[in-house]
Amino acid sequence: MMASSSAAAAPFRFLPPLATTASCTLLSNSSRTPTTRRRLLLSTTIAAAMATSSPSDGSASSSCKVVDSHLHVWASPQQANEGYSYFPGQEPTLRGDADFLLECMDEAGVDGALIVQPVNHMFDHSLVTSVLKKYPSKFIGCCLANPADDGSGIKQLEHLIVQEKYRAVRFNPNLWPSGQKMTNEVGRSLFAKAGELGAPVGILVMKGIGLYIQEIEELCRDYPETTVILDHMAFCKPPTNDEEEKAFSSFLNLSRFPQ
Structure with missing residues (x-):
C-alpha cells in the first residue's frame, strides 16, 4: 500500500520500529549535540541495514529501498510567513521542514518516506502537498480527515486522494466535534469514501484504544472494504x-476483521 512510489519500480522494505523511532527523534531534536545525533543516525542505519539485509539464499537485495513509514513535516518560520501558516495554538517549537528532513534522510541512508499531515497545519494540506509535488520520487502522503459537521471534509478527502494523489487518510477521534464519535454520519461517510477510493484509514487512538474500540469495531464491521491501520500500534504496551x-x-481481537 504505502511501499510504492510513482517514480520507483524497485520493491520497498519498511524500517522496523527501532529505525522509525530513531528517525522521528532525530527530526524533532535538531538542537542536540553532534555526538548524540551521530548515535541516533547510527541506530537508524543499523536498523535499516537489518531491514535490507541479504536473504538466506544469498540473492542480492540491493534493489530494496529503505522507507520510513510514518513521519511529519511542517513549515519553517519563513514558509509560515509566506503563506503556509500554522494552525493557531499548534505552532512548532522545533525544526521540521522538508529540507531538514531530506538532510537527515541522506545522512541516515533512508530512500523515501510516508508523510502524514501534521496537526501544526490541521486541515490545510498546502504545505505537505507542495512537498509531495516537489519530491514525487521521495515521498507519498497521508492526509488528515476533516470531520466538520457540514460534511465539507468528504469532498476535501476525495480531492486529496484523487487530485493530489495522497495514498491514505488519518482519523484522529480527538478532532471530532465535542460529543461526537467517529461513527457519526460524517465519520461513516468519510470512512466509506476512503474504502471506495482505495485509501487505507490510519486511526490515531492517542488516549488509548479502550476509549474507541467500539467505534473502530463498528466501522470495520459495517465497511469491510475499507482497510484499517492502527497508528503507533494503537499506543498499546506490554x-x-x-x-x-x-x-x-x-487491539489483537481486531484481527478478526478481514481488512
Missing part, C-alpha cells in the same frame, strides 16, 4: 495490569 491487558486484547 500490559502490567488488568486494564492494560484488556486494552491489548481488544
Whole structure:
C-alpha cells in the first residue's frame, strides 16, 4: 500500500520500529549535540541495514529501498510567513521542514518516506502537498480527515486522494466535534469514501484504544472494504495490569476483521 512510489519500480522494505523511532527523534531534536545525533543516525542505519539485509539464499537485495513509514513535516518560520501558516495554538517549537528532513534522510541512508499531515497545519494540506509535488520520487502522503459537521471534509478527502494523489487518510477521534464519535454520519461517510477510493484509514487512538474500540469495531464491521491501520500500534504496551491487558486484547481481537 504505502511501499510504492510513482517514480520507483524497485520493491520497498519498511524500517522496523527501532529505525522509525530513531528517525522521528532525530527530526524533532535538531538542537542536540553532534555526538548524540551521530548515535541516533547510527541506530537508524543499523536498523535499516537489518531491514535490507541479504536473504538466506544469498540473492542480492540491493534493489530494496529503505522507507520510513510514518513521519511529519511542517513549515519553517519563513514558509509560515509566506503563506503556509500554522494552525493557531499548534505552532512548532522545533525544526521540521522538508529540507531538514531530506538532510537527515541522506545522512541516515533512508530512500523515501510516508508523510502524514501534521496537526501544526490541521486541515490545510498546502504545505505537505507542495512537498509531495516537489519530491514525487521521495515521498507519498497521508492526509488528515476533516470531520466538520457540514460534511465539507468528504469532498476535501476525495480531492486529496484523487487530485493530489495522497495514498491514505488519518482519523484522529480527538478532532471530532465535542460529543461526537467517529461513527457519526460524517465519520461513516468519510470512512466509506476512503474504502471506495482505495485509501487505507490510519486511526490515531492517542488516549488509548479502550476509549474507541467500539467505534473502530463498528466501522470495520459495517465497511469491510475499507482497510484499517492502527497508528503507533494503537499506543498499546506490554500490559502490567488488568486494564492494560484488556486494552491489548481488544487491539489483537481486531484481527478478526478481514481488512
